[in-house]
Amino acid sequence: MARREAPAAGPGSRALVVDVVRSAVAVSRVELAELTGLTQPSISLIVRDLIADGVILESGSADSVRGAPRKLLAIAPGSRFGIGFHLGPDTVTSVAVDLTGGVVGREVVPLDGSPDPDLLAARFDDFAAGLDLPRDRVEGLAVVAPAARVSPEWATVLSGRLGIPVLIENDSAAAALGEFWSRRVSRDQSFGCVYLSTGVGAGLVFGGALFRGTSFDAGELGHLSIAYDGRPCPCGNTGCVERYASMAATVEAARADQDLSSRLRLGGSVSSAYDALARAAVSGDHAAFEFVDQAAAYLAVAVTSMVNLLDLGRLVLTGPGMAVAGSIYARRLRTHLAATAHARHRHEITVDLSAQPRDAAAIGAAALVVQASIAPGHTPSLTAPSR
Ligand SMILES: [Zn+2]
Known part of the structure; x- marks a missing residue:
């Protein structure tokens, strides 16, 4: 793989490291430095923070030519979750995914009338109550639909109501990100x-x-x-x-x-x-x-x-x-x-x-939450509840 220009330190570097670990499945710190173009000390610092945050874990070790075996890093699937809603013509599909994009909860309910923040907040409470997930590990909610059916302003209203970060996106875009993440x-x-x-x-x-x-x-x-x-x-x-x-x-x-x-x-x-x-x-x-x-x-x-x-x-x-x-x-x-x-x-x-x-759009919505929370620096970003 071609070596890149060394990226500037900051949230972008963290996003880059998460993205390389995600796509490589298991990777050593040395390989991470090669694949990202970041220096070894930068990798050590970023990896230390990501392990402390529970985003990645040491998953085993690979043989090294000389010296100690190299520890392999992988995404820690069950430490955080994202929730996504897809508003179809007459249904709401709700899914929860872990950090690898794996689906851990799914529900489809009829959509009566046109959706609004009140209806979506009630749907979130119902869905979250039925999931066996610790609420403090839910990183946020993304609502996706054809572009004309949702208003970006709902993110502020919904995040205020639910007390968690929210984002709004179009369904085709979300589906692409979900496939990108889980594949x-x-x-x-x-x-x-x-x-x-x-x-x-x-x-x-x-x-x-x-x-x-x-x-x-x-x-x-x-x-x-x-x-x-x-x-x-x-x-x-x-x-x-x-x-x-x-x-x-x-x-x-x-x-x-x-x-x-x-x-x-x-x-x-x-x-x-x-x-x-x-x-x-x-x-x-x-x-x-x-x-x-x-x-x-x-x-x-x-x-x-x-x-x-x-x-x-x-x-x-x-x-x-x-x-x-x-x-x-x-x-x-x-x-x-x-x-x-x-x-x-x-x-x-x-x-x-x-x-x-x-389910691709709903899974993609939940994957957007995961990406925005563990690899910030990409758009779209989550709207956090105001305090
Ligand atoms: Zn046309």
């Missing part, structure tokens, strides 16, 4: 996440931090146009990929096939109709497969443009739209990238499917 992706990797839901979003992690743009609006993959004279979009543009490849667009196209629509009972909500279509598509129903595969082909064109623009090295496909038929999207995307991606002759572009696509 132990290296911070050297330019990492992207495609989030397929009623809309289409993306999250981007560069240098270990979420890329958020000028107004926290980065990753609007759904409004990347794939046709100058294409379908009009409510955003004002034409040919936005969301109009062709979102769950809603795919269901709309399939419903126009009346034989398929009545056979698969595609009435009802977009989510239930999409799931029925996706199940049929992966069980050999040719007509259903054609609709999902067509959506996947549209999405592959847009995602390839994103990969080319940003020279991404690794992608994860996630969100409820990938839960059943993710393999169809992955195959289309891998084929398209292998044939057309600009960097295909220089490096591999890995496409993986999320292990928990329906």
Whole structure:
């Protein structure tokens, strides 16, 4: 691995050390100095503080060429926890994760009416009461949703009500950070996440931090146009990929096939109709497969443009739209990238499917809390309760 410029001391160095320990699984102090470019005395000090704070532990030892065996360092999973809420169209998914991003609690409840800080505070109390976790080890709460559904000001109101740090984030971005954290992706990797839901979003992690743009609006993959004279979009543009490849667009196209629509009972909500279509598509129903595969082909064109623009090295496909038929999207995307991606002759572009696509945004929210509390220096940061 290339040696970096020695980073300045401060919170950034601590975040760097945590990030390298997290992605390496187990690493010695000597290797940490090599991988971070920090001096050995700086590493010793930072590691001493992180062990004292319970963030990392000495997990065993590796053979050394000469002298004493080197102690290996690893993240201490159970010392702290983050809680994440994802506000879906009609549910709230709540999860708690440990410091490695492992899920230690999960609950899905119906969402009645539009969410507000009162409802979320009550939800937090219910969820925390049902968890067998010491309350003083809960580092905070992150609430994620499509950007338009939550207000950043809620962080102040909620942290005041609950007495813990809170952050608000968009769901695609959170899902990307969650996948980055739990997959132990290296911070050297330019990492992207495609989030397929009623809309289409993306999250981007560069240098270990979420890329958020000028107004926290980065990753609007759904409004990347794939046709100058294409379908009009409510955003004002034409040919936005969301109009062709979102769950809603795919269901709309399939419903126009009346034989398929009545056979698969595609009435009802977009989510239930999409799931029925996706199940049929992966069980050999040719007509259903054609609709999902067509959506996947549209999405592959847009995602390839994103990969080319940003020279991404690794992608994860996630969100409820990938839960059943993710393999169809992955195959289309891998084929398209292998044939057309600009960097295909220089490096591999890995496409993986999320292990928990329906919960990815909630898990990502909780991972954001973990990152913000143990590796501060990245954005977003938690809003602490005022005293
Ligand atoms: Zn649009």
